[in-house]
Amino acid sequence: MEKNRCEKCGKILENSNFCPECGNAISEIAQTLKQENEINVKLETIRDMIALTKDVETLRMLKAYAKNILKK
Ligand SMILES: [Zn+2]
Structure with a gap:
């Protein structure tokens, strides 16, 4: 048996x-x-942050980050 x-x-x-x-x-x-x-946890965190954020620039950044994670 391989150990x-x-x-x-x-x-x-x-x-x-x-x-x-x-x-x-x-x-x-x-x-x-x-x-x-790990990817799912990151995406969930981003989703939560997107739900809480009202700043347009931050939202754009978070969405770009989420897209980047999914590409990998
Ligand atoms: Zn160990």
């Missing part, structure tokens, strides 16, 4: 997507999920 080692804490893992020790994303699937989750 993976957590890059963060060095714990040896067997068939784990996430390190049980530090929560680091181990597998490719886990890393993709983590990235998607």
Whole structure:
């Protein structure tokens, strides 16, 4: 059986997507999920900021930032 080692804490893992020790994303699937989750969190934050902002320039900047995140 192939063994993976957590890059963060060095714990040896067997068939784990996430390190049980530090929560680091181990597998490719886990890393993709983590990235998607981070993007979603960022977009949610931006959405909240857009809802609260009345300044036109700031709104424009936030929307451009959101578009930029989605491109990646
Ligand atoms: Zn770890």
